[in-house]
Structure formats: C-alpha cells, structure tokens
Amino acid sequence: MPTALRRARREFGLATLTLALFAVVALRFPDFASGRSLLSLVDDTALLVLLALGETLVILTRAIDLSMAANVAFSGMIVALLNRAHPDLSLWVLVPLSASIGALLGTFNGLLVWLLEVPSIVVTLGTMAIYRGAVYLASGGTWVTSGQMSASFQGLVRHLLLGVTTLSWLALLGALLAWWLLRFTNAGRGFYVAGNNPAAAVYAGVDVGRAQARAFALAGAIAGLCGYLWVARFAVAYTDVANGFELQVIAACVIGGISIGGGVGTVAGVVLGCLFLGVLKNALPLLGVSPFWQTALSGLVITVAVIINARDATPGRRRILEPRTLAQAGTPGARPSP
C-alpha cells in the first residue's frame, strides 16, 4: 500500500546506497562480490548488528547507552576467565551466564535512569568507565589468549550451518526477534510511545522510566551475549576489547534512521545501517584509502546521516492566518495547510 511504501522510503534509499557502493567496489574488484567474501562481510558485521539492535531499543525510548562496549568486554572477560580455569564447563552454562552478566549490568544502568531520574548519557558515561575498570580488576590486566581457551569455546561461532556461521545466524535471529518484539508486543510498542512523546506517554498507560529500564536490561543482555561471541570470534580477551565500539554501534543506528530524539526507526533500517558501515569498512582499504582517511570518511557519513535526520524533523512556522486570508492577499511564502 502507498502509505507503507512512503514510510519505507528511507530503508529503500539506504539499501540502494549500500548496493551502489557495493557495485562500484565489485566492478573494480570482482573478488569483493564472491560468495566467500560476502559471507565473511556478513560475519564481520554480525556483532555490530546484534549490538545495534540492543542500542536501538534504548534509543527508541529517548535514552542512550554508552556502556554497551564496556559491557561486552566485561562479560566476555568473565566467561573467558572461567573457560581458562575450568575448560570442561559447558557452553550451555557459559553462554547464558555471559548474557546474564550483561543483563545485570544493563539493569543497573536502567535502574539508575528510572529510579534516580539521572540522564542516561551521564549514567552510562559513568558505568562505561566502571565496567571497563572492572575488566581490568577481574583479569588483573592479563590476556586470555586462544591457546588458553578450549576448542569448543572458540568453535561455536565458527560452526557452519548451510555454509553460514553461527554468528551470522544469531544476528539474523536477533533481528527477527527485535522486529517481533517491537511490532507485536505492548512492551515493544511502549518503547516507541515513551520516546515519541514522554509527556503524553502517561496518557497511554506507559511509564517512561520503566520502559527505559526494560530497554537497558535487554540491551545489556544482548551486550552480554556479544561478550562471549566477541572473545570467541577473535579468540582473545583483554581489557581493551571493543574499546570505542559503542560509537560505531550508535552510528549504525543513526545511519539506519533511528532518531536520537527517540520514538522513530525500524529494525530493517538498523540492519541496513550496519551493512552499509560494514561494506564501507571493507571497501575503503580495497580502494586504497589510507586508514586515516577511513576514519574521517566514516565520520563524514555519520554526520551527513545526522543532518538528514535533523532536517526531516525541523518544525516550520505555525499557521495562524486562515488560508482564505492568505489566498486573498497572495502573500509570497504562504504555505498550504499541513
């Protein structure tokens, strides 16, 4: 239907842009479009997708979580240390444990935001440093390297199902779950309600603080899960794991059309935002762009995305005069009623 099409304009635009960028690179480097290269690109982007989905929940409620990457590092370090100490401990214990630790840290963020009504950017700026510091305290600054991890610990993310890694499948599953949550449950719609108009949310029976706390807890659980996935994928755990990655996560959300002001955005958009960043990150080195320029270019893309979002939301002048009066006088600059 036309309304739905118009609303998905942004997603189409982003998909087109990603494909165009992909095509340009593929024309010069045909290998870029090979099946193997594509699968590795998806695998590279999977962690970004999962974390961006978690961040999306938080941003939708008009909050932000800066501590996700630190949460990844902490949860990942704990399970890596456990695996080093008890190599026989089953993944059936470690993976849920990793997610639970993350959920706990996320809940802590959420409770501070909800009960103390401290702005989330301040809360998570603080907890980001606390969680990162906790990694150091837990590990004593040492590394857990691949030689110290059990084979099964490292193997799960690499396991191929229909030629695709478990990690990639998890990202897809995460996207479907997030879509389902945001579309079909009251809790999910509550995130939109809380972020779209916090002052009016009470009229819709939504407690903004509680919705935010819920989003933080879910984002934390995802970050915790990603903690295990990250150290397994890169086969190393150390204090600086995923350092600064929260900015890429937020960037993917913004590029994907999640409004920093809350209440606007779709799962499809976020996934596309991640893929766009993924293609860009893989393409720039191929094109011979220097690493310094790569950082600057990524920044430029993010800035442009923010400007596009902001322009969409600029309010105009308020219409007071009746259209009839305007038409009579033929005043230039008169706009038709919205």
Add this chain to the structure above:
Amino acid sequence: MRASGLAKAFGGTRALIDGELSLYAGTVTALIGENGAGKSTLVKILTGIYRPDAGQINLDGQPVQIHSLLDAQQLGISVIHQESVVFEDLSVAENIFITARPKRYGLIDWPSLRRRAAQLLAQLETPLDPDALLRSLSLSQRHIVQIARALSHDSRVIIMDEPTAALSHHETEDLLAIVRRLRDAGHAILFISHKFDEIMAIADRYAVFRDGAAVGCGAMADTNLDSLVSLMVGRAMAQIYPKLPASPGAEILQVQGLSRAPEFQDVNLTLKRGEILGVYGLVGAGRSELMQVLFGLHRADHGQILLDGKPVHFANPEEAIRAGIVYVPEDRQHQGAVLSQSIRDNIALPNLRQLSSCGITRNSRVTAAAGEWSARLQVKCRDTGQRVDELSGGNQQKVVLAKWLLSKPRILILDEPTKGIDIGSKAAVHQLTGELVQQGLSVIMVSSELPEILGVADRVLVMRRGLARGLFERSTASAPAILRAALDS
C-alpha cells in the same frame, strides 16, 4: 455525573476552592472561566491526574474514587486535550488504540486494530486514513483522533479542553458537528472554551468558574452573553490592577503593514511615550509572533517598523536591546530566567556591560543593583544569592522583570506578564510598571486576561487569527466590545 465541594491547593496557592459541576447524558455543558479560574485543575481531578484535597464525585448517583487515568477510563471518562496528547510518529489507528491494542494469542492484532480504527473513524464521518502518521495531520484532525480514542473505550463522559483554541473557522464547524453527533448518541460532554459564539451555538447548559469556585450554572436558554461575561470577570478589579494616571506623549514606535506569513498579516500599531498598549486576543492569535518580530527574534516578510520616525531593521535581539526594546517572554521558566542561577546573576546577565569596568564584572555593583531592584519589586527571598528555582512563580517573574528594567529600556514588551502568578505578585508587577510608565517608559502588554487588559492598558489592540481587529481607547474599551472583536463572529 456530579462533582461537589472539590478543593485542591498547590503549596500556598489554592487552585480550586469549591468546585461544583453537574453533567447530564446527551447534554453539552459549557465550562466558562478565565485563565486561573480552576478549570484545568477541575479537569485534572476528574481524570485522576490530581487527587482532590476535599469533595466528592458521583457517577449515576454512586460516589466514585478516581485515582488514576486508568480509573477514569474504566469509569468512562475521557479528555480531549488542548495540546494534543498524541504520538506523532505512530499511525492514526495505533494512536486510537494506544491504551488497549487489540490482541490475538497475546500478540498485537494489527489487521483487527486497523479495521476497528476505520470503523470508529467512519462513525465520526471523517475521511482520515488509519495508516497515516499523526505527524502529517492538522491539529483538528488530531483532535478527531483523540475523540475516536475516547469512543474506543466507550466513554460516557467526554471532556473537551479548549479543543477549538487553535482551529480555523471551517475546522471548528466540523468539530462542532462531531460534538453534536456525540451528544445525540447520548454522551455527556463538558465543553471548555473561551469562544462565546461556539458556546452559544453548541451548549445546552453552562457552568461558570471564577477564582477556583463555581459561581453560576444553568440552562443556556435562560442566559445571555452579557450575563455570562459579567459572571466570568466580576470582581474588584481596581485592587489587582492598580491604574496610575498616565499622560502619554509623542509616538515613539510605529508599525506599518507588518506581515509574516502564515503567522500574522498587515498589522498596524503605534506606541506613545509613557503609555501601556494592551494587546488582547485568544491564545494562538499571533500576538507573541508579532512581538518576537518587533524584538528581532524573527524577520517580517513585509511592512516596516519606525522607531522615533526612523525605519529600523533588527537582525537579532541584541540590536533591539541596544535600541532600547526589551521583551519579557511568556514562558519564564524556559525563556525568561536561568532557574539554576542566583537572583543576582540573573539580574546581572543582560546588563554585564553596565556592571563592569575594563571588562571585569564588579561584584559590588552587581550586588547593589540586584538588591535595589529586588527591593523595588518586593521579591520575597532570603537574599539575592538565592537560586531562582527556589522562588514562587510570582517572584520569579519579578526577577525576570528586574533584569530587563535594570537596562533602562525605552520600550518594554511584556508577554503574559502575570500568567499563573498569584494576585499579590500581579499587583506588585502592575504597580511598578505603572510607576515606570509615569516616568516615560512605554509598555506593550500582551495578555489573554481581559480584566488585566481593561485594568491597566491605556489603549487596547485586539488580534484575531493573525489580523488586527480593532483599537480601543481606554474610555471606549469594554469587555463585550473587546470580546466581540477577538472572537469569531
């Protein structure tokens, strides 16, 4: 439904003293009263947002307790708010069922949600698309969404809080038609409005509130416009609005054919030295927008502003301030004062040049100036180091006034200077303004309160929908004449 003896106080301010109201099925009751008469407080009590300190509410003769919005909803009481309580980036259908989305197997049933929304919209005979985002809707369409929301939970009592305040004539007609349909379907409707022509057209009964108490009610057939207006404003005005004799001098400011589409058009006005020009109109008549252009916050599309007979173009407020024009905005909490700073710092802020030497602010001068002005305005505070957010609304407004008066302006533009402040502070603000006007200050005072305008203005400009509708001298200004010019006719 019947409410009686309702009372509610906030700190020291008694917003509602003796609220009394009866609503009948299939009847439209108009609630009339000035700003601050207690109407909004009454509505918030009826919908469970506030709890009354005293009083009782009966529904079908049974006493009921309304502790939350949910309670109100379950009892079948809904409000259509003045400022739309909607979610801009959600669809019409979802906005209608925002509190109770239809479910199937525990999951939101979107097809059924859309179908039921379409049914409700059809029932209201409106062509709204259930899939449209609220962002794309006009204010009147948003009201219709809220009405559909009220119908979705079978409301028997529908309260409409100034629903037509910002609607055009045509949109208002459409809305009133819907109100009539709701009435004929047996709903009890409380219609709050300042527009007497609408009230005359739609209401079956009326209830008038003044200073937090019900002062009259009855059938519309037994009353007329003049008696309603006198019920609404009747009080000893001279006490609250002391008028000092003024002797206006030469014209200092002339505005010719000023337009800014689509906000206001072709406005002419003159301001004399040593007078108060009142600007009256309903909320949303374009008054503040006009003032903001005079102050250089926005640019006009057409027309010119003459100061002492010479054309001026202010690119920004700084230039206006340098020319001696200052603007005290309506929203003192956000635009007028820095709440988290002290009285002293607030007063010093726009006057730093005057209070410094060699670019360094002299603390002794700041303290002296702040002390002098807070004494002149009778600001109730421990000392001028106290934070502004610890003061009452009235005292905050005095601080805002002081900071601008210190800069010795020639023209002072006051936008709703006494909105939401207590009567004592009102009197203090007007007393001081009157004294300064006697010394030659010129004041433009925007106000929605008719007694205030009638009380202190030397001349009154009336605006309606962005157009200047009349200019009254103090001797000829009367409540009915001004209201008639300000209302749709």
